[in-house]
């Protein structure tokens with residue numbers, strides 16, 4: 001399958017080229033030329049298939065031109081080596097836990113998939129690719145972990161100084177080897193803008209091959225559709241229509257869920273739950289898209305004022321607002337409401353959510369006020385321990401520290417502080 005640029009001023013490319021480029025030369029996001037639905041028997045018999053088979057069938061059409069079948073299967077086996085449990089908490093409410101990967105973030109799947117693809121594309125070649133990634137929290141750790149030691153790839157991570165949690169910071173500053181962390185004096189949007197500027201910089205382009213590991217990269221974005229299929233496999237027997245509430249920042253995860261729906265997954269509705277960074281909830285009310293500066297919140301991996309993937313969502317529905325509204329609702333919540341949800345879910349279900357999952361829970365409950373006949377799944381995108389301070393303070397208890405985290409807590413942070421794009425550029429050119 002070919003991928004085209006949503007700005008429509010660049011040539012169509014293969015999956016391989018789209019992964020290596022990250023973003024198209026006209027600065028547009030890549031998008032698959034067409035999405036062929038899977039057979040109805042695929043969904044009818046989904047419970048008889050392994051997660052690896054499901055993932056293979058879902059992603060095959062997008063990548064088959066660039067990755068042979070055997071290699072793709074091998075990649076999926078190494079990427080998907082942890083569980084994705086669905087836990088029912090209340091009547092008609094379940095959570096899909098996506099935090100059982102090596103960095104306890106749902107981004108582990110996309111990051112590892114992309115790392116394996118890029119590693120494969122660069123095998124036996126002398127070229128080197130620099131992966132440049134901006135993180136508002138969890139991307140950095142997942143990308144650093146996924147790419148650690150991959151031959152031919154250097155990873156440079158930009159993160160906003162003082163705006164990620166201690167554990168998140170350690171996950172991206174303690175690995176060494178081919179991973180470098182740049183600590184930016186600014187917020188996430190500043191980091192993301194620096195990355196976007198770097199991609200357009202012809203001085204850089206002539207010296208190094210740059211790509212992005214944010215969800216703008218198709219290899220990070222598309223594998224996230226697996227989660228929705230895996231959840232459906234477990235919930236297929238429910239009588240009610242299934243809806244997903246996705247805690248959203250850059251809107252890559254929810255957009256991948258919508259691609260799964262285009263493949264034929266029977267989803268009745270999507271809910272994009274955000275924190276006070278409410279650009280999309282406002283758009284869904286006013287039809288006016290006004291990006292804003294991002295505001296810092298306790299669900300910091302969603303502190304995004306201008307979500308990159310929303311353009312892909314609009315494109316999926318042919319920029320038709322009515323059609324989009326039939327598939328998507330979006331609500332925003334304050335930190336106070338989020339903490340209150342963490343507490344009330346704990347008190348009533350004895351279940352600990354992280355602040356992102358709690359925002360997802362709130363979005364689900366809001367939608368179900370009018371649609372109580374639906375079966376709702378909210379995505380729990382990070383392990384609560386990654387937001388230790390907030391969760392412990394809200395619940396007045398101590399969380400046990402899993403071994404994956406214990407390991408990073410013992411290591412020392414190494415980062416390079418930068419203030420401006422020019423500093424990023426000279427860092428990249430001096431390498």
Ligand SMILES: *Cc1c(COP(=O)(O)O)cnc(C)c1O
Pocket residue numbers: 105106107137138139215247248249250251252253254301302356381382
């Ligand atoms: C990245 C992230 C999100 C938001 O995902 P998007 O695909 O950017 O919308 C939500 N929760 C956590 C914990 C994350 O790391």
